[in-house]
Amino acid sequence: MTLRSALPLAFAGLPLLLTAQVGALDPTFGTGGVVRADAGRSDILRDITLQADGRIVGTGWSYDETSTDLLVARFTSDGTPDPTFSGDGHLILPTGAGFSGGEAVRVQPDGKIVVGGYTSNGSTNGFTVWRFNADGSPDNGFGTAGVFTDFFHTDGSFVTDLVLQPDGRILITGPGYDVNGAATIERLTAGGTLDATFNGTGRMQYPTTHPVPAQWTPNAMQLLGDGRIVVAGSTQANGEWDPFILRTTAAGQLDAPFNGNGVRVVDAAQRSYAYNLFVRSDGRYVMTGETLFNGAYDLLFVQVDATGADSDFGTTGMWSVNNGANEYCRGAAMQADGRILAAGTSLPFGGGANAYLMRTVANGEGNDVSFGTGGWIIGDFGDWTYVEDMLVQPDGKVLLAGNTASGGAPYDMLLARYDISTTTGVDGPASGADLTLYPVPNSGAFTLAGTYAGERIVLHDMQGRTVHAQRADEGRTLLDLALPAGVYTLDLLRNGTRRTLRTIVR
Numbered sequence: 001m002t003l004r005s006a007l008p009l010a011f012a013g014l015p016l017l018l019t020a021q022v023g024a025l026d027p028t029f030g031t032g033g034v035v036r037a038d039a040g041r042s043d044i045l046r047d048i049t050l051q052a053d054g055r056i057v058g059t060g061w062s063y064d065e066t067s068t069d070l071l072v073a074r075f076t077s078d079g080t081p082d083p084t085f086s087g088d089g090h091l092i093l094p095t096g097a098g099f100s101g102g103e104a105v106r107v108q109p110d111g112k113i114v115v116g117g118y119t120s121n122g123s124t125n126g127f128t129v130w131r132f133n134a135d136g137s138p139d140n141g142f143g144t145a146g147v148f149t150d151f152f153h154t155d156g157s158f159v160t161d162l163v164l165q166p167d168g169r170i171l172i173t174g175p176g177y178d179v180n181g182a183a184t185i186e187r188l189t190a191g192g193t194l195d196a197t198f199n200g201t202g203r204m205q206y207p208t209t210h211p212v213p214a215q216w217t218p219n220a221m222q223l224l225g226d227g228r229i230v231v232a233g234s235t236q237a238n239g240e241w242d243p244f245i246l247r248t249t250a251a252g253q254l255d256a257p258f259n260g261n262g263v264r265v266v267d268a269a270q271r272s273y274a275y276n277l278f279v280r281s282d283g284r285y286v287m288t289g290e291t292l293f294n295g296a297y298d299l300l301f302v303q304v305d306a307t308g309a310d311s312d313f314g315t316t317g318m319w320s321v322n323n324g325a326n327e328y329c330r331g332a333a334m335q336a337d338g339r340i341l342a343a344g345t346s347l348p349f350g351g352g353a354n355a356y357l358m359r360t361v362a363n364g365e366g367n368d369v370s371f372g373t374g375g376w377i378i379g380d381f382g383d384w385t386y387v388e389d390m391l392v393q394p395d396g397k398v399l400l401a402g403n404t405a406s407g408g409a410p411y412d413m414l415l416a417r418y419d420i421s422t423t424t425g426v427d428g429p430a431s432g433a434d435l436t437l438y439p440v441p442n443s444g445a446f447t448l449a450g451t452y453a454g455e456r457i458v459l460h461d462m463q464g465r466t467v468h469a470q471r472a473d474e475g476r477t478l479l480d481l482a483l484p485a486g487v488y489t490l491d492l493l494r495n496g497t498r499r500t501l502r503t504i505v506r
Contacts, residue, residue: 022371022421023359023377025419025460025489026418028078028498029078029417030079033416035414036414037073037089037090038412038413039071040092041092042403042405042411043410044413045389045413046388047104049106051107052109058415059103059115060102067099068098068101069094070093070115070130071092072090072130073089073091074089074090075415086137095147096120096122097121099120100118100128102115102116103117103161104160106162111133112133112134112139113132113134115131116172117158118156118158119149121149121151127150127159127174127186128159131146131192148188148193150203152176153184154178155178156176159172159173160173160219161174161221161231163221163222167190171187171188173186175218180215181214181217186202187252198252199253203252204252204254214235214237215235216235219274219275220233220275220277227249227250228248229247230246231245232244232245232274232285232287234274235265238265240271241272242267243265243302244266245266245277245285245287245304257307258307260308268318272291272300274288275329275330276331278332278333283306286301286303286332286340287303288300288302288342290327290329291320296325296326297326297328299320299358300329301314301318321358321367325346325347328345329343330387331344331401333391338362339360340359341357343398345386345387353386355381355414355416356379357372357390359375379400379416382404383405383407385403385404386404388403389401396421397421399415399417400414400417400418435452441504444482445479447479448477452475452494453475454472454474455471455492456471457491458490459488459491460491467481468483472492485505487502490502
């Protein structure tokens with residue numbers, strides 16, 4: 001079965017029309033749209049969420065040669081570490097026997113922060129949920145001293161996703177290993193104990209017997225409006241890794257009307273993984289992940305209808321695409337118009353690792369070539385950059401999270417924010433805030449005119465790298481630079497204020 005889209009080949013060799021391209025790093029965030037934050041060791045962000053006030057909360061782990069510990073960090077809306085959280089914007093919390101980490105984070109309406117992940121008891125790992133007060137201190141009214149742990153599975157388990165129910169209860173999902181892996185869902189009370197009204201024990205798992213000749217790894221979960229629960233992930237039930245969707249009732253039993261038994265395994269005919277799940281307005285389920293095709297990994301999209309049957313989508317409900325590298329997808333979201341945003345890590349065949357952000361057309365079956373370059377934006381933020389999550393802010397800006405390192409240094413937390421609502425290049429002068437930049441496009445020689453005196457000019461490329469900086473002349477500055485073709489942002493900076501224009505070099 002061939003899943004790959006032919007769209008990249010269809011546009012090969014054709015000139016890219018920058019007048020229609022959208023998607024650029026947001027210069028009001030961090031430095032040129034990028035935040036690199038160091039908590040003192042190698043620091044990994046695995047998941048992010050937004051508070052109601054726009055602050056960003058992330059979780060993952062911090063590690064060195066002695067231990068791996070839970071990491072939770074909070075940033076202001078402009079990417080600055082938030083000193084009202086744990087004093088310096090992050091906390092590192094050893095839990096258990098020197099091995100713990102966060103995989104999912106959500107913020108309750110009362111501002112408390114809930115983190116799901118794992119911790120070790122010295123012999124195995126177990127489901128773990130922490131709850132923190134808004135200032136980063138443990139919420140001692142939750143679990144035991146702010147922590148819930150469950151070592152039910154003899155060979156280990158870890159939380160991969162969590163959902164906050166409107167009534168305060170907490171749903172968690174992840175694999176539970178007893179020789180082989182089962183897809184497991186648990187529901188906790190608001191106080192951090194297993195909720196016995198959920199499947200009689202607070203826990204359900206599929207398959208229910210062990211050992212089983214397959215692994216089941218759920219990676220994403222959604223709560224439907226009627227209380228039913230949908231999880232998606234990957235399984236070896238057919239001998240090779242395939243995406244699956246499982247749906248339960250609100251009470252924690254398999255929802256039999258879905259595919260006849262509550263479970264649908266999508267046979268992709270090659271090694272395929274699902275990491276993200278969302279629900280269209282008509283009830284169809286969309287998964288994103290990656291699939292092995294001709295020795296390389298493609299970005300994968302899978303869609304099934306509300307009954308579990310194949311959807312009218314791609315080839316038997318699937319299609320895949322790449323951008324000339326191994327593409328690993330770890331974040332996805334759907335815009336109001338139905339276009340799908342996917343983010344992850346692009347591994348060029350020559351080495352290194354970059355961030356990517358990709359957008360499909362409205363029906364999800366093809367690249368949106370008005371976005372970035374042929375539907376893709378590549379972020380080169382370091383020698384090795386890994387994207388683990390993304391979200392879309394209420395203002396439409398897209399936030400990527402992960403980690404980056406260069407030159408053998410430890411990994412730093414990474415945030416990058418893109419403004420996808422604006423055009424990255426428009427023929428004709430770029431103007432705003434009493435400034436005009438002309439001509440656009442240009443060859444690297446252009447003039448900045450307007451009301452200013454003594455400001456500093458900083459020019460960034462699309463990856464957020466500073467490519468030129470100088471002091472501005474009064475009222476009119478001529479720049480004549482040797483720049484590669486591309487889109488650039490020009491910041492005019494003075495006394496903490498910033499005015500920004502974009503230009504195109506051809």
